[in-house]
Amino acid sequence: MLTIREVTELTGIAAPTLRYYEKEGLLPHVRRNENGKRLYDEDDLSWIHFVTALRATGMPISQIQKYVYLYKEGDSTISERKMMMLQHKKEIEKSIRELYFNLDKINYKLALYDVIESQIERTNIKI
């Protein structure tokens, strides 16, 4: 069992953020010791990594809340949870497509700069 400090060192997530996630219901079943201090086990670490992956791919806190709520409901919500993940997968793929699309525009801009620089070279103008 790990203290909150050990988890922050392991994950790079700030302690207040871990408490915030827990308060918002993103981390089910984090235990406490006899004095109320948090103790994290392997399952908690898995949840933290999973929540981090969802956040890093743009899933809002509110939707992760819903997912964890369904998880707590038990096996009857498995298909709904799977559908949430399928939907989120689509969103991520869409984000990637949009990034590539806009990356093209940046590359076009960079190509223009290359043209300008080669013109400067040819005409021997100094900037």
Place this chain on the structure above:
Amino acid sequence: MLTIREVTELTGIAAPTLRYYEKEGLLPHVRRNENGKRLYDEDDLSWIHFVTALRATGMPISQIQKYVYLYKEGDSTISERKMMMLQHKKEIEKSIRELYFNLDKINYKLALYDVIESQIERTNIKI
């Protein structure tokens, strides 16, 4: 020359956002008619599309401000602007890599759901 309404229809960007971008210095040289109403030309539309691409790829307003400031400075800032774009290109590529990395985790989760569902099928349990 287009009115702000025509630009919102053309770009899907809300009029207050266009005014906000202009106020923040993201859109150089937007003209006005004799009564102070904005009139956008082709160059303005290009800037709007460019700013939109930068925003959609996560560049902060403050950095776009800096880029436009350099643009207004003239040709002597070309290499600095090109470096900004090269750096931003790297950031976008990093974002794409991270999205793929986390997409893998979501796909792993989905594979687990598939395993669970096939188990349910085999054991004939109804959920």
Place this chain on the structure above:
DNA sequence: TCTTGACTTAAAGTGAACTTTATAATCTAT
């Protein structure tokens, strides 16, 4: 024993990027 440091909570604060509101001026159609 004292004090230092790590933990706890609730509540307030922050920063980024808009968005809304309030008020006034101007354009458009009848």
Place this chain on the structure above:
DNA sequence: ATAGATTATAAAGTTCACTTTAAGTCAAGA
């Protein structure tokens, strides 16, 4: 000529996801 829509500005408000602060509890080391 006038009603209703559109535009302008400045300033306040909103949302999201944390982050910081304030005030307190507790265990361990000098």
